[in-house]
Amino acid sequence: MKYWCLLFVLIFATAVYSADGLSTATDKNTAEFRIGIIGLDTSHVVAFTDVLNDPKNKNHVAGGRVVAAFKGGSKDIPSSWDRVEEYTKILKEKHGVRIVDSIEELCQQVDAVMLESVDGRPHLEQAKPVIKAGKPMFIDKPMAGSLHDVLEIFKLARESKVPVFSASSLRYGKDTQAVRNGSIGKVLNAELSSPCSLEPHHPDLFWYGIHGVEPLFTVMGTGCETVKRGTTSDGRIEVTGSWKDRRTGIYRESIRGKDSKSKPYGGIAKGEKGEAPVGSYDGYAPLVAEAIKFFQSGISPIPVEETIEIFAFMEAADESKRQNGQPVRIDEILKKNGYNRKSE
Numbered sequence: 001m002k003y004w005c006l007l008f009v010l011i012f013a014t015a016v017y018s019a020d021g022l023s024t025a026t027d028k029n030t031a032e033f034r035i036g037i038i039g040l041d042t043s044h045v046v047a048f049t050d051v052l053n054d055p056k057n058k059n060h061v062a063g064g065r066v067v068a069a070f071k072g073g074s075k076d077i078p079s080s081w082d083r084v085e086e087y088t089k090i091l092k093e094k095h096g097v098r099i100v101d102s103i104e105e106l107c108q109q110v111d112a113v114m115l116e117s118v119d120g121r122p123h124l125e126q127a128k129p130v131i132k133a134g135k136p137m138f139i140d141k142p143m144a145g146s147l148h149d150v151l152e153i154f155k156l157a158r159e160s161k162v163p164v165f166s167a168s169s170l171r172y173g174k175d176t177q178a179v180r181n182g183s184i185g186k187v188l189n190a191e192l193s194s195p196c197s198l199e200p201h202h203p204d205l206f207w208y209g210i211h212g213v214e215p216l217f218t219v220m221g222t223g224c225e226t227v228k229r230g231t232t233s234d235g236r237i238e239v240t241g242s243w244k245d246r247r248t249g250i251y252r253e254s255i256r257g258k259d260s261k262s263k264p265y266g267g268i269a270k271g272e273k274g275e276a277p278v279g280s281y282d283g284y285a286p287l288v289a290e291a292i293k294f295f296q297s298g299i300s301p302i303p304v305e306e307t308i309e310i311f312a313f314m315e316a317a318d319e320s321k322r323q324n325g326q327p328v329r330i331d332e333i334l335k336k337n338g339y340n341r342k343s344e
Contacts, residue, residue, distance in 0.1 A: 014159050031034055033064040033295050036110035036135075038103060038126050039072035039085040041080040044140055047284045048114065052292075053095045059285035063292040066091070066099045066167025068109045074119040074127070077199065107133035112295040114138045120202060121145035127153050131162045136298060139166040140290040141214075142206040143307065147315045148337045154304055165300035166187075168214040170194065170265060172286035176215045176278045184271030189248045192216040192267035192279045196253040204237065204321070205251070205314035211265065215279045216241075217310050219269045220249045224309060227316035228328040239317045250321050251317075305341060308334075 035052065051059050069091055073114045091097040101104045103126060107113070113130045115123060120142035131138050137157075143166035144150045153175050157164040167267040170176070179187060194212030198204050205213055217224075224241040232238050236253040243249065254264045267279040290301050309330065316328040334341055 006215050009313070014034035014185060016150045019234075031063075033111045033292070034067045034109065035064045035295075036106040036113045037066055037069040037091075037097075038106065038113060038115045038130075039119075040069055040091065041071075041073045041084045042116055042118040042140070043083075043087070044284065045069070045087055045114075046090050048116070048288055049091055049095050049097065051285050051288050059283060061285055061288045061292055064112065064295060066095065066097055066114075068100055068106050068315050070100055070103050070106045072117045072122070074117070074122065076200065077119055080118050103129045104133070107135055110135065112136045112138075114140065114291065116140045119145070120149075120206060124149040124152055127164075128156065131156050131160050131164075134160065134162055136163040136295050138294060139164065141166070141168045141210050142170075142202065142243055143311065145206065146201050147311045147333065150308060150311045151337055151339050154308065160234070163294065165294055165298060165302055167287060167290070167302060168211050169287040170211045170281055171214045171218045171289060171302075173215065173265075173278070173280040173282045174286075175276060175280050176218050179219045179269050179271070179276050179278050183273075184269065184276050187219045187221075187269050187271045190216055190219050190267060190269040190278060191250040191252060191336075193252045193254040193262075194265050194279070198318055202313050203318045205317055206311075209237070209253070210310070210314065211250065211281075212254075212267070212279065213239075213310055213314055214251050215267070216251055217306060217313070219296075220247065222303070222306050222309050224249065224313055224328050224330055226326060228327045229317045230325050232272040239313075239320075241313060299323050308339070308341070 043159040051061050052064050071084050071088055073084040079255050090098060109132060113135050115126055115137055123139060123144045192215050196209040199207040223244045225244050226242045229239045231278055239251045241249045255262050265279055265281045269276055269278045294301060312330050312333045316330055316333045318330045320326060
């Protein structure tokens with residue numbers, strides 16, 4: 001009799017756990033995470049959901065499924081508000097994603113969150129209820145609309161011991177990762193290019209330039225000391241960073257126009273063992289795969305210091321622009337925002 005009672009309890013417990021949405025496997029690496037999306041105003045939400053929810057997708061990433069979403073949207077950015085309903089419809093009709101009325105409600109239904117709002121300005125406020133709920137969170141580019149907000153998100157996450165990470169998909173290009181992992185030894189100099197459309201509510205590089213700045217830091221690492229912004233001979237944005245060990249990293253806006261024969265994303269890194277191409281775009285799947293690994297492990301694949309320095313670099317570029325191209329020290333930008341990287 002005791003045997004049958006024990007068996008019943010085990011079966012009931014298993015059923016309850018399964019009904020909660022997670023796999024009955026105790027290993028996080030085999031569990032399917034219920035993922036919630038915040039912000040349905042970027043094409044990323046459609047691409048990410050396709051990769052996660054459709055096993056027939058050639059780039060399918062296992063381990064998570066988008067099950068709920070909060071619309072969001074920014075009324076003062078046309079590329080935000082004019083796409084929300086279209087992407088909402090796709091997620092509902094193609095993938096059966098539930099649309100909820102608040103972020104708090106979203107957090108009750110999921111195990112992890114992807115903050116996708118195309119506008120970085122509301123990210124801090126949108127992140128707060130996620131952090132309060134203790135859900136691991138991936139934040140798409142830009143992590144926030146200012147360095148101040150980036151620092152505040154990391155501060156709140158650290159205090160609540162909630163895993164958070166942010167990255168551009170360009171970080172995970174094959175050639176960029178090969179160089180980061182030592183294919184040409186220590187990188188001495190690198191030059192990266194990407195499109196750089198501007199959005200008046202964000203520092204210039206935050207909106208799209210980050211797709212070139214992110215792989216620049218992926219191969220160069222931290223240690224940038226000064227930032228100087230100028231222009232190329234044909235008027236494109238050019239930002240030069242000087243690293244503490246006499247290394248140099250340059251971000252350059254790619255050549256504009258549909259008739260350009262050069263690739264919109266790319267560059268070259270020179271290291272102790274030679275040189276190699278970097279900065280290619282290899283789709284969203286590598287980034288989504290990293291997000292799933294992050295949800296499983298609770299450990300960010302990118303050091304917090306590196307992400308902070310990326311945003312300090314981009315904000316310093318704006319300050320250099322205001323100072324007519326004078327070099328601006330990264331530490332000064334960080335200190336203005338209440339952060340001292342030497343003591344962290």
